[in-house]
Amino acid sequence: MAKMIKLVSGDGAEFEVEEEVAFQSKIIKDIVADADDVIPLPTVSSKVLIQVIEYCRKHAAVNSFPLSPSSSAAAAASSSSSISYSKPVSDPALRAWDNEFVKLNNSSLFDIVIAANYLDIEELVDLVLETVADRIKGKQAQEIRRQFNIENDFTPEEEEALRRENSWAFQNN
Amino acid sequence: MVSVPRGDAEATMNRPRPCDSDMSTVFSLDLLANILDRVSDPRDRKSCRLVCHGFLRAEEIHRRSLRVLRLEVLPGLLRRYAAGLECLDLSACPALDDRAFSAALAAGAGQWRLRSVSLSRASGVGWRGLVALVDACPRLEAVDLSHCVGVGDREAAALANAAGLRELRLDKCLGLTDVGLAKVAVGCAGLEKLGIKWCLEISDIGIDLLAKKCQDLKELDISYLKISNRSINSISSLGKLEVLNMVGCSFVDDEGLQFLKHRNNSLRVINNTADVDSSAKPFEWNRLICFLSLVHALLQSINISRCENVTSSGLTSVIEGNSGLQKLNVGDCFPELASLFFSKLNDLKDSLTVLKLDGFQVSASSLKIIGLNCKNLAKIGLSKCQSVTDEGIFELVANCVHLTTIDLTCCHLLTDRALISIGDQCKKLRCLRLESCNLITDKGLECIGTCCSSLEEIDLTDCSLSSTAMKYLSQCSKLVVLKLGLCYMISDEGLVLLASNCKKLRELDLYRCVEITDDGLAAIAAGCKKIQKLNLCYCTKITDGGLRHVSRLEELRDLELRGLCHVTSSGIAKIAMGCRHLSELDLKRCNLVDDGGLFALAQYTENLRQINISYCSISGTGLCMLLGTLKCLQDVKLVHLSLVPIEWFEIALRASYEKLKKLKLLIGLRNLLSPLLIEKLHSRGCRIRWVEKPFAARR
Numbered sequence: 001m002a003k004m005i006k007l008v009s010g011d012g013a014e015f016e017v018e019e020e021v022a023f024q025s026k027i028i029k030d031i032v033a034d035a036d037d038v039i040p041l042p043t044v045s046s047k048v049l050i051q052v053i054e055y056c057r058k059h060a061a062v063n064s065f066p067l068s069p070s071s072s073a074a075a076a077a078s079s080s081s082s083i084s085y086s087k088p089v090s091d092p093a094l095r096a097w098d099n100e101f102v103k104l105n106n107s108s109l110f111d112i113v114i115a116a117n118y119l120d121i122e123e124l125v126d127l128v129l130e131t132v133a134d135r136i137k138g139k140q141a142q143e144i145r146r147q148f149n150i151e152n153d154f155t156p157e158e159e160e161a162l163r164r165e166n167s168w169a170f171q172n173n
Numbered sequence: 174m175v176s177v178p179r180g181d182a183e184a185t186m187n188r189p190r191p192c193d194s195d196m197s198t199v200f201s202l203d204l205l206a207n208i209l210d211r212v213s214d215p216r217d218r219k220s221c222r223l224v225c226h227g228f229l230r231a232e233e234i235h236r237r238s239l240r241v242l243r244l245e246v247l248p249g250l251l252r253r254y255a256a257g258l259e260c261l262d263l264s265a266c267p268a269l270d271d272r273a274f275s276a277a278l279a280a281g282a283g284q285w286r287l288r289s290v291s292l293s294r295a296s297g298v299g300w301r302g303l304v305a306l307v308d309a310c311p312r313l314e315a316v317d318l319s320h321c322v323g324v325g326d327r328e329a330a331a332l333a334n335a336a337g338l339r340e341l342r343l344d345k346c347l348g349l350t351d352v353g354l355a356k357v358a359v360g361c362a363g364l365e366k367l368g369i370k371w372c373l374e375i376s377d378i379g380i381d382l383l384a385k386k387c388q389d390l391k392e393l394d395i396s397y398l399k400i401s402n403r404s405i406n407s408i409s410s411l412g413k414l415e416v417l418n419m420v421g422c423s424f425v426d427d428e429g430l431q432f433l434k435h436r437n438n439s440l441r442v443i444n445n446t447a448d449v450d451s452s453a454k455p456f457e458w459n460r461l462i463c464f465l466s467l468v469h470a471l472l473q474s475i476n477i478s479r480c481e482n483v484t485s486s487g488l489t490s491v492i493e494g495n496s497g498l499q500k501l502n503v504g505d506c507f508p509e510l511a512s513l514f515f516s517k518l519n520d521l522k523d524s525l526t527v528l529k530l531d532g533f534q535v536s537a538s539s540l541k542i543i544g545l546n547c548k549n550l551a552k553i554g555l556s557k558c559q560s561v562t563d564e565g566i567f568e569l570v571a572n573c574v575h576l577t578t579i580d581l582t583c584c585h586l587l588t589d590r591a592l593i594s595i596g597d598q599c600k601k602l603r604c605l606r607l608e609s610c611n612l613i614t615d616k617g618l619e620c621i622g623t624c625c626s627s628l629e630e631i632d633l634t635d636c637s638l639s640s641t642a643m644k645y646l647s648q649c650s651k652l653v654v655l656k657l658g659l660c661y662m663i664s665d666e667g668l669v670l671l672a673s674n675c676k677k678l679r680e681l682d683l684y685r686c687v688e689i690t691d692d693g694l695a696a697i698a699a700g701c702k703k704i705q706k707l708n709l710c711y712c713t714k715i716t717d718g719g720l721r722h723v724s725r726l727e728e729l730r731d732l733e734l735r736g737l738c739h740v741t742s743s744g745i746a747k748i749a750m751g752c753r754h755l756s757e758l759d760l761k762r763c764n765l766v767d768d769g770g771l772f773a774l775a776q777y778t779e780n781l782r783q784i785n786i787s788y789c790s791i792s793g794t795g796l797c798m799l800l801g802t803l804k805c806l807q808d809v810k811l812v813h814l815s816l817v818p819i820e821w822f823e824i825a826l827r828a829s830y831e832k833l834k835k836l837k838l839l840i841g842l843r844n845l846l847s848p849l850l851i852e853k854l855h856s857r858g859c860r861i862r863w864v865e866k867p868f869a870a871r872r
Contacts, residue, residue: 110199110200113204114199114200117204129204129207129208129211130211132208133208133211133212136208136212136217136220136221137212137214137217138214138217139217139220140220141220141221141222141223141224144220144221144224145224145225150224150225150227150228151225152224152225153225153226154223154225154226159223161249162222162223162229163223164245164246165222165246165249165250166219166222166223167243167779167780168241168242168243168245168246168804168805169239169240169241169242169243169246169250
């Protein structure tokens with residue numbers, strides 16, 4: 001009985017998903033409101049779309065209710081920081097599933113977060129960015145570069161100047 | 174919600190990519206900034222800055238506040254962060270003067286969005302610097318110039334041009350007079366918070382004009398000013414005033430307070446503790462209390478500690494008028510509290526969460542009444558209430574099960590039974606202070622250790638405990654602060670137990686725990702890696718080997734090693750190389766430490782701000798090296814350096830007068846050092862303490 005939405009990936013593959021699963025993405029929700037049931041997503045490859053749909057399916061059950069008072073309180077509380085976070089996942093089983101979901105290499109994670117950002121799936125964006133942040137924590141600059149395959153584009157003088165600044169400022173963040 | 178323009182996403186999708194994509198190019202600046210927002214540890218943030226230009230750029234647009242510790246990096250930093258910076262703290266930046274300040278502001282000319290600037294204790298900044306500040310920062314809302322004793326009317330005139338100013342702290346700006354205050358009042362009519370504590374030149378005239386011009390004032394601190402009742406009359410016209418601090422206004426009396434009676438009920442906190450100076454005109458405290466209860470229906474927090482003339486009927490009136498009271502501090506007022514007061518606490522039963530009764534004779538029945546009346550109590554202070562007994566504690570905790578902080582310092586009568594009561598009832602306990610409760614034994618801690626799993630802080634200084642107590646305490650895996658000073662029986666075994674489970678420990682005080690040896694320190698270094706503050710004073714069995722273990726504590730900031738007579742420069746060098754964040758070091762009476770230790774410190778501990786090398790065997794060379802090299806050094810204690818000739822003191826101090834803020838020297842030096850040097854030190858804001866200390870070693 002559930003209404004189905006058809007998503008078409010960048011390489012032409014079609015995926016039919018239940019409405020409530022697809023509506024995890026606010027963009028899709030808006031587009032469908034304009035009476036459009038087939039949604040082309042040229043910027044998202046099949047591989048990434050499969051993973052995103054998997055996430056949405058798992059979370060659809062939890063998010064099937066409109067914003068409850070407790071979640072709006074959480075949203076209000078976190079609005080004091082410059083970025084606002086979606087409400088934290090409270091169900092431990094779901095959290096465990098999320099932790100397994102993000103056990104991917106960096107490249108896959110980046111693809112997912114860019115797709116999730118494009119589709120405006122707030123919780124997925126948060127989940128991946130939090131994972132990326134965790135991979136940064138506790139590391140020195142060189143380690144971070146190695147982890148994410150980033151090139152060091154500083155000259156030795158620039159790097160030295162930055163190190164000096166690091167010693168003599170930012171004590172209180 | 175973070176957004177990437179669709180065009181960018183498409184472009185990046187279609188571009189051919191290498192196997193492992195480069196995060197800094199694939200992610201937009203917004204996404205990078207979002208990631209950085211989740212990296213909260215300052216050290217991680219510093220690492221991120223060094224990764225690549227993309228990361229640096231994200232960090233630059235993201236940073237809103239900055240605290241700078243050294244002058245050289247100021248221009249570069251301000252140039253980098255000018256676009257987004259809102260708060261700038263230069264209070265710890267030594268030798269900051271007008272020229273440097275103006276030049277640094279020019280670096281970000283036209284971009285400044287600064288809203289708040291702190292120049293507290295920056296005694297080198299004057300009106301020229303402030304003119305530059307006001308010109309450069311159109312959005313300036315808050316300026317802190319407290320303790321800049323040279324600030325006067327010229328500086329106030331410069332500030333008066335910042336029309337948008339909302340908060341201004343001019344406490345201890347001794348040069349400020351009514352003229353300067355008037356300029357500020359006229360220029361900054363939107364002022365909401367003003368502090369002019371200790372500005373002794375201000376008179377009633379200045380306050381009068383202030384009250385007329387700055388009607389939006391919400392917080393005002395006029396403590397210690399020589400103003401009279403007329404000022405209180407003027408202040409009473411400020412309709413939005415919520416907080417009034419008038420500590421030590423000895424020329425104000427009951428008549429003045431009458432003026433505060435006839436006004437709107439917006440006044441929330443009045444802080445009127447008197448100086449302990451009986452020569453001043455006597456103040457009728459009870460009438461004050463009555464006024465408070467009439468006027469402050471919205472009073473949330475009242476601190477009338479140390480008011481010698483308050484009696485319990487006065488306190489009772491406070492409670493009668495203020496049913497919303499959350500915090501009540503009546504410590505050190507007078508010896509006895511009437512039971513009427515205690516039963517009146519019933520009026521506050523829902524709101525009262527913090528109650529401090531330090532120094533009172535509180536009986537068991539009184540504690541029972543408190544327990545029955547204030548069930549929501551979260552913090553109770555019974556420090557120095559020497560008559561508190563086990564029975565009293567039992568009655569208290571029977572009802573106050575939500576207690577998170579219990580202060581029982583110097584409650585000498587308490588035994589293990591009190592601890593058992595606390596452990597049974599207060600499962601949410603986070604902080605417990607038992608200093609000098611000498612009857613407590615290891616047994617008492619068994620209950621605490623087992624039941625209070627949320628315990629974060631415990632002070633057991635001067636209690637007769639042994640390592641068995643550590644076995645129990647080590648069950649509290651959330652322990653952050655542990656004070657075991659003067660617990661002579663604590664041994665290495667206890668430290669091993671502690672290190673096995675208390676991984677979150679940040680502060681450990683082992684003052685005079687003389688049985689501790691290097692092996693105990695090895696355990697601590699292996700298990701408690703987050704330790705930031707460590708006190709090993711007079712643990713005389715410790716040698717350089719022990720310090721080698723301590724050097725593995727990478728987070729260490731504050732280390733006290735007084736009287737360690739077996740420690741040499743070699744141990745100190747290891748500490749210097751290992752603990753790069755070391756900021757405070759006390760080596761008093763480590764008489765084997767010589768220049769070698771100081772050379773190592775000069776080379777490695779860049780962040781060292783405070784050091785005590787009194788009684789060490791250093792020579793002039795070492796002293797000069799230390800004082801000359803360490804640019805963050807601000808607080809130095811140099812008592813009894815008998816191997817350092819006077820000329821070397823001169824040279825060392827001259828090399829460092831620009832950065833020193835506190836200095837402790839033997840009084841004999843006052844006549845031997847050149848007056849020019851001493852004057853120069855004073856003019857740079859350095860405070861010198863001259864002490865008279867005999868050379869003989871302490872016990």
